[in-house]
Each structure stands twice: as C-alpha cells, then as structure tokens.
C-alpha cells in the first residue's frame with residue numbers, strides 16, 4: 001500500500017537532511033475506522049440540525065468535523081527525526097501532535113479531504129437517491145435493517161406483505 005506524502009514544513013530535523021521538507025504520510029484511502037468515524041460525525045451533525053441548525057451551518061459543521069476525522073484516521077507516519085543518543089533517530093509518530101497543531105494539520109487536511117471526501121460522501125448520496133429512499137422507507141415499514149438481515153438466512157418469506165413482484169429484485173439489488 002503506497003502512502004501519500006504531504007509536505008508540512010521546511011525540514012526541522014537535526015542537520016536538515018530532508019531537502020524536500022518534512023512530510024506526513026496519509027493512507028491512500030479512507031480506512032474502515034475513518035469511515036465509521038465520518039458516519040458518526042454525520043449522525044451528530046444531523047442531530048444538531050434537528051435542533052435548529054440551518055442546512056448551510058450543518059454542512060459547514062460536517063466539513064470541519066470530517067477534516068479533523070480525516071487527519072486523525074488518515075495520517076499514519078512522518079519522516080521527522082530528532083537528536084538521539086547515537087545521532088538522529090525517528091520521532092515516534094503521534095497523530096495528536098498533528099491534530100493539535102493547525103499549522104501542520106492544515107496542509108495534511110487539504111490532501112486528506114481530496115483523498116477521502118468522496119468515500120465519506122458516497123453513502124450519504126446513495127441514501128439520498130430518490131429510488132433508494134423509496135425502497136428504504138417501504139422496507140423499514142416491515143422491520144429494521146437488522147431483522148431484514150436475519151430474514152435473509154431463512155427461506156424466502158411466502159407470507160411477505162410486500163408485493164410479490166417487488167421482492168426478488170430488491171434482494172438482488174442489495
């Protein structure tokens with residue numbers, strides 16, 4: 001897996017060995033932890049929206065949260081060195097250092113948004129697609145997502161309340 005390097009500052013290491021500057025490395029795609037955290041951000045922002053935030057405010061809030069989430073879960077390494085007993089040694093990676101320093105995190109965040117935002121948005125856009133919405137609301141009237149999954153392990157329900165023609169295609173689509 002090729003990491004994506006982002007330059008964050010002029011080399012600040014002992015002896016300034018990095019002519020290209022100090023870098024932070026990002027995962028090339030959103031991890032499952034990062035995706036789950038992004039979904040949690042979305043849920044929290046949507047709950048705040050119910051309490052009166054405007055659409056624009058909600059969107060701005062979501063982007064801010066996602067930026068922090070993307071840095072926290074996307075940044076995994078850096079090339080920084082420090083002076084050790086036997087000369088320069090790697091600085092142990094600590095994502096908190098990045099998250100707590102806007103001047104460093106800003107550049108990482110920009111690249112992380114490029115890399116991950118689409119993956120984080122996709123579930124949202126899928127859920128918002130009109131035909132999906134319709135299917136989902138129809139299905140939820142017969143049970144929750146979890147009970148639906150359990151239902152799959154049984155033989156097809158003969159007593160389904162859904163129109164017969166609607167059942168099989170939906171199963172295939174999922």
Ligand SMILES: [Zn+2]
Nearest residue numbers: 011012013018
């Ligand atoms: Zn350096």
